Amino acid sequence: MKCIDKNILLDYLNNELSSRKKKQITSHLSKCEHCREELKEWKNILDITQEFVDQDVKNNHVPPHAHITQRFDNLPQKQERPFWIRSWAKPVLATVAVLFMTLMIYFLSPKTVSESKENYYLIDNVTYTETVPLSDGYLDDLETMYLQEIYENEKLTLDILYGDWQYYEEVLDNLDQDELQKLIDKMYDNSIT
Amino acid sequence: MKSVELNQLIEENYQKIFLLALKMLKNYEDAEDATQDIFLKVYENISSFRQESKFTTWVYRIALNHIYYMNNQKNKELKQFPKAHDVRTEMNANPSSVLQEKELFESLEKVINSLSPRQKEVFIMRYYNQLPFKKIAQILKKSLGTVKSNYFFAMQKIKKDLQNQNLIEFQE
Numbered sequence: 001m002k003c004i005d006k007n008i009l010l011d012y013l014n015n016e017l018s019s020r021k022k023k024q025i026t027s028h029l030s031k032c033e034h035c036r037e038e039l040k041e042w043k044n045i046l047d048i049t050q051e052f053v054d055q056d057v058k059n060n061h062v063p064p065h066a067h068i069t070q071r072f073d074n075l076p077q078k079q080e081r082p083f084w085i086r087s088w089a090k091p092v093l094a095t096v097a098v099l100f101m102t103l104m105i106y107f108l109s110p111k112t113v114s115e116s117k118e119n120y121y122l123i124d125n126v127t128y129t130e131t132v133p134l135s136d137g138y139l140d141d142l143e144t145m146y147l148q149e150i151y152e153n154e155k156l157t158l159d160i161l162y163g164d165w166q167y168y169e170e171v172l173d174n175l176d177q178d179e180l181q182k183l184i185d186k187m188y189d190n191s192i193t
Numbered sequence: 194m195k196s197v198e199l200n201q202l203i204e205e206n207y208q209k210i211f212l213l214a215l216k217m218l219k220n221y222e223d224a225e226d227a228t229q230d231i232f233l234k235v236y237e238n239i240s241s242f243r244q245e246s247k248f249t250t251w252v253y254r255i256a257l258n259h260i261y262y263m264n265n266q267k268n269k270e271l272k273q274f275p276k277a278h279d280v281r282t283e284m285n286a287n288p289s290s291v292l293q294e295k296e297l298f299e300s301l302e303k304v305i306n307s308l309s310p311r312q313k314e315v316f317i318m319r320y321y322n323q324l325p326f327k328k329i330a331q332i333l334k335k336s337l338g339t340v341k342s343n344y345f346f347a348m349q350k351i352k353k354d355l356q357n358q359n360l361i362e363f364q365e
Contacts, residue, residue, distance in 0.1 A: 006345070010344070010345055010348060014326075016341075045355065046348070048301070049351060052301045053321055056298075056302075060212070060221075062208045
């Protein structure tokens with residue numbers, strides 16, 4: 001076993017080692033003359049230092065502390081800090097401030113979407129324009145309009161198809177049973193939709 | 194914390210803090226003022242003291258901060274002490290034991306004053322305040338290893354100095 005590090009020797013003298021480590025060091029010291037001498041030297045130094053410190057403490061008169069504690073008794077009782085300085089209040093106040101700012105920005109910022117829109121309709125090759133005010137239900141309105149248009153166009157074609165009764169009768173006369181059934185089915189389907 | 198408890202805690206720590214201030218500031222009046230100011234700060238800030246750390250750790254932290262502040266304020270540099278080889282010429286070759294002890298202590302005081310601030314504060318807290326290394330590490334917010342190595346270098350310096358002056362026996 002090699003010789004003990006000086007750091008560990010000091011720890012040994014200061015009783016800073018674990019009992020296991022302490023045992024190891026003790027057993028090494030019993031074998032190693034050099035380490036024993038080293039330990040002796042360090043112990044001497046530590047003893048002298050402690051002696052010096054004790055003497056120094058004795059020589060220095062420590063002033064009495066009574067007047068300090070008396071001074072505290074005369075001081076006014078410290079008031080509790082106002083709530084905005086207390087530690088817990090800071091994060092809460094910050095959160096409220098951020099929320100407030102966000103809401104203000106939302107309400108005060110100019111609307112990026114225009115408030116009305118022009119719609120174009122092409123009916124019988126004539127273009128009609130219509131100004132539609134934008135509202136929350138704008139999309140719903142558009143959908144309804146679109147569906148209505150489809151429905152009305154369907155009706156128109158049906159009228160054209162089935163409105164000419166003379167033609168209708170001729171067609172019916174020339175149809176066989178299957179074709180007739182198909183047409184009836186188709187009519188039913190269309191009328192339902 | 195009740196004022197009675199506080200007074201008791203101040204009473205327990207007063208002497209140690211005074212010694213710390215005295216050794217760091219090297220002036221009796223300054224140390225007295227510093228100790229008063231430190232405990233005034235402790236009293237004023239007792240409401241912000243969190244129970245996370247122990248009271249003494251907290252007080253020592255305030256004390257060290259205040260001592261450094263005072264040192265900076267008055268711009269008190271560490272006084273330059275004569276180096277070891279200058280002192281050696283004054284050494285008596287065969288002194289009587291009383292004289293030798295006096296010389297030894299004078300020399301020790303000089304070495305302690307010539308330690309680096311960090312080594313010095315570890316040394317003072319260890320010897321004058323009798324704090325365990327663990328506590329010193331907590332106060333200085335350093336690892337135990339760092340504090341121990343500070344202590345080791347301080348002791349190494351003391352040993353070397355005393356040996357250089359032939360004030361204690363050594364082999365080789």
